[in-house]
Amino acid sequence: MVLPLGAFPAAARAKVDFVLTDVDDTLTLHGRLPAIAYAAMERLTAAGIAVVPITGRSAGWCDLMARLWPVAGVIGEGGAFYFTLDAAAGKIRRRYWKQDAAERAADRAKLALLAEEIPRLVPGSAVAADQFCREVDLAIDFREDVAPLPWEAVDRIVALFEAAGATAKYSTAHVNGWFGAFDKLAMTRVFFAEHFGLDLDAAADRIAYIGDSPNDVPMFGRFPNAVGVANIDFFGDRLTVKPAYVTRAEGGEGFAELAEALLAARR
Structure with a gap:
């Protein structure tokens, strides 16, 4: 049973140090990135909560996001790689699942x-x-x-x-x-180990994942603090695993709703 976001306990929300998020129809709304979603990423980052977009979108999109967005890194093409920005050097680090x-x-x-x-x-x-x-x-x-x-x-x-x-x-x-035995969850494990120095499973209760579609199913199944935006209903029974919670709002407005809930718990 998927519960409303309001049922996400404040004590559990206060523990969250990482927000992992799908992009299309989770950060975006009707195909655009709304200001409220971008501002939510900035507010989370400023509060010390690392934001990591995890998307099926292309390397070109991910390069831009890693360079320009207030994020800790980006996992792209369904888990094929992660990109991070070395801010001091002004350079992108590219780490591929298949390194050859x-x-x-x-x-x-x-x-x-x-x-x-x-x-x-x-x-x-x-x-x-x-x-x-x-x-x-x-x-x-x-x-x-x-x-x-x-x-x-x-x-x-x-x-x-x-x-x-x-x-x-x-x-x-x-x-x-x-071609390859990777998905969003597999590369997230690599990213956490290499970038944060953390075991993903050990850190699971410090992570909130938010998404909306079938390619998010491995993430919904792994994280107890998994959240769907309201438009998750689009897929109906095609979602073989569903998140624990769902926002009232769709897309980027739902992402902002989650961000506010996490920040409120910290306050």
Whole structure:
């Protein structure tokens, strides 16, 4: 049973030192990043609560977020890498799940074939507009810049990825496919160990995760302080694991609602 955010105990909220967040339809609202969500990230960071976006979006997007946003780092392309900013040096550190550049290039060649095959076999789908700045995965658009496709088409895209030996996850806009045994949770473990020097499991009660879609399921299942924004209802029973709590508001406004709840508990 998913409880309203108000049921998140104040004592548990006061322990939270890390906010891990999906981006699309969790930080954003109707496709845009609202000022209230950005301000919430700033307020959390100023209070000593580290914010880490964890997204299926591209390396290009993640480079910008790591450089310009008030965040501790960014995990992107579904867990393919994390980027952090060395503020003193003004440089981005890039850490990939597959650290061999030749192996990543070989994976991209296989994905290039799927980029031709999948749109041909699933009419109405298309390679995502931000594919040009992706390094590890292939994103197939089913409702962002194309007319929304039925769930049967989404399932077909997933099946085509899996038939080729790839992993596939979907969100509100894209099906993302890649070669490799990683996901959002796996790279979060690496990030916490290497960047914060912490074991993720040992720190679980210090973490709040907020998201909205099926690619967040591994995170919902791991963290007791998992939160969904109100628009999580979009996926219905397709969410095989649900968060403990849900906000009243959708998207970035729901993220701001969580941020205020955490800050209030500290006050």
